Amino acid sequence: MADTPDKPSREQAEAAVRTLLAWAGEDPTREGLLDTPKRVVTAYGDWFSGYDDDPREYLARTFEEVAGYDEMIVLRDIEFESHCEHHMAPIIGKAHVGYLPNGKVVGISKLARVVETYARRFQVQEKMTAQIAQSIQDVLQPLGVGVVVEGAHECMTTRGVHKRGVSMITSKMLGMFRDDARTRAEFLRFIDVGPGR
Numbered sequence: 001m002a003d004t005p006d007k008p009s010r011e012q013a014e015a016a017v018r019t020l021l022a023w024a025g026e027d028p029t030r031e032g033l034l035d036t037p038k039r040v041v042t043a044y045g046d047w048f049s050g051y052d053d054d055p056r057e058y059l060a061r062t063f064e065e066v067a068g069y070d071e072m073i074v075l076r077d078i079e080f081e082s083h084c085e086h087h088m089a090p091i092i093g094k095a096h097v098g099y100l101p102n103g104k105v106v107g108i109s110k111l112a113r114v115v116e117t118y119a120r121r122f123q124v125q126e127k128m129t130a131q132i133a134q135s136i137q138d139v140l141q142p143l144g145v146g147v148v149v150e151g152a153h154e155c156m157t158t159r160g161v162h163k164r165g166v167s168m169i170t171s172k173m174l175g176m177f178r179d180d181a182r183t184r185a186e187f188l189r190f191i192d193v194g195p196g197r
């Protein structure tokens with residue numbers, strides 16, 4: 001993770017993990033837990049690596065020669081792991097991203113990168129959905145963008161109301177995906193979400 005002036009040191013982060021272990025009722029000096037703070041902090045580096053990346057950079061490299069292809073491009077079932085900013089608990093799910101190009105297309109792996117970068121931050125699913133859509137809209141300037149995110153929130157499945165198998169669906173539609181019912185319906189048919197699933 002990037003170093004910023006007021007960012008705590010690794011040692012401070014590990015001490016915070018020891019505090020949480022003790023607060024939960026553990027003895028952080030117990031042998032099995034000795035390396036846990038180190039592992040947790042390393043895992044955080046992975047789960048929250050999205051703060052180091054600018055998703056818009058992934059979208060900046062576009063191809064203009066697409067032989068006049070002007071139909072919808074959809075990447076569905078992009079798996080992601082994120083963490084809710086309210087409980088720091090995992091959100092596990094899938095994102096579906098579609099856009100209607102306006103002369104410029106981007107390599108499809110870049111769409112998955114954009115999802116991953118926003119997911120690897122503390123998130124609110126609604127915000128993440130909007131961020132993915134807006135970054136594609138701003139950089140590619142397509143005729144429209146649709147993003148649908150399905151997420152299971154462990155803060156809800158493993159605690160609180162303990163509802164397993166519940167997933168939350170959020171969507172953000174921009175341009176023709178918002179204004180044209182047929183475009184939106186085509187997208188939803190491609191990703192197989194919505195009425196009649």
Ligand SMILES: [Zn+2]
Nearest residue numbers: 084086087155
């Ligand atoms: Zn939560």
